[in-house]
Amino acid sequence: MKYPVKHIISLGVLLFALWLGLSGQLNALMVSLGLASTIVIVAITHRMDTIDNETYPAHMNLLLLRFWLFLAREVIVANIDVIKRIFRPGKNISPQLFELPLTLKTDLSRVIYANAITMTPGTVSTNLDKKTVTVHALSIEAAQDLYSGRMANAVPEDYEDE
């Protein structure tokens, strides 16, 4: 079973940081309870991994932060476009449904891509598998923008995983 210790440690550290943030209490009792909870959860997660054979993709990198900044800009632009369409009188939309071929390597980046498509208003990913993502777009421009591969290129790839 290939299951890097690195993933366990990073998950544990992340969860413990989350505990400290939620709790805000720094006395010995609370911190030790947090440590115990973290260990229990990591154990359960490890058990899930060994049973359903899907390893937990735990490491994130700085590329993701850059992608979020990119996404924030995209979301704002797309929002303005959709709001204009809502208030434009008459026929304001031209819906499209199409399949987009995927070139991303790992499941995690496919999921990030599909969620990014859904998050920008104007495009919604309706189905996702290993090869393609099916997209419903509100307008022909949004569809063409997606076809240009601008967003797919910005998705961080996790080469380490495969």
Add this chain to the structure above:
Amino acid sequence: MIYTVAAFAILVTISLALARAFMGPTLYDRILAVNMVGTKTVLLIAVFAVVSERTDMLDIALMYALINFIGVVAVLKLVEQGNFHTSGDDGKGGPSLK
């Protein structure tokens, strides 16, 4: 002052979504509207928590977001398969667009 405006706007949005939930021609429209009501309720609780300066209300908002999401997934699973026990891996894969 601004909180009153914010809460009012959220309530207007919720009532619009509720109208869609009652009108909605298909089942999916109703689920969509209910999901939207849930998200707006999370915002309403967050606004209320900041107004009343009660930090513990934010836990409830987080909890509400969680239950809302999982509730929508559960309803969708029930609509899609009619039960909870099948894993749904029937080899059909995705839908065809043709």
Add this chain to the structure above:
Amino acid sequence: MIFIELISWLFIATGALLGIAGGIGIHRFPDFYSRLHAVGITDTLCAAMFLIGLCLQTGVSIASLKLLLIFIFLFFSSPTATHALANAALLGGLKPELDEEYHGHCFDRRPD
């Protein structure tokens, strides 16, 4: 101090307007799949504006951390819920109203 206050008011007011716009959108758009996009507005930018505005009000404290956590959670869950909903509708056989003019021949080949 008053400056931060003003900026946070601006954020919250924008969020309120976006929320109402999304609410109008789900009545303006003709079918289920296009309504998904209107809900997308309220789920993303509207929620973000509200939570950032409230964060500015509370300052750096445990409350703003929790608001940030709600923000992150919403941003993981709401696209997932929308995707699951759209997927269920597509699998359930709900046909989208597509634009006659473009459908079929526009995306046969990948434009360069």
Add this chain to the structure above:
Amino acid sequence: MKHNLLLRVIAKYLFPVIALFAFYVQFHGDFGPGGGFQAGVILSVAFIFYTLVYGLETAEQIIPPYVLRILASTGVLIYAGTGVVTMLMGGNFLDYDLLSLNPIEGQHIGILVIELGGGITVSAIMLMIFFAFAGRARS
């Protein structure tokens, strides 16, 4: 929904976060809203979400029903055991003050242990109910 790649990955990510939130609610019952019952429900909701996405068979492999039965009774034993311990120490049933030399600290420890027992039982029972409900039509 097992063919749904997106939900599968997201469920994997959300499970630890929801479970940690459940433990947070569990142990902060005396600072904010929460306590054993709510935490038990949230923890079971995390498992229910996992079950919805990965299917009942996988979930029952991760927590077999006999483990759930053991957990449910362990929780009740913790609850009642605390009461019996206080009685053995010469007080009433669930007389927390005797658990420590300092009565206030004793109250604190007592509540924490009681809530832990309640949380374990509630989450185990909730999951048993859900598994029974979900597997109803299987037979």
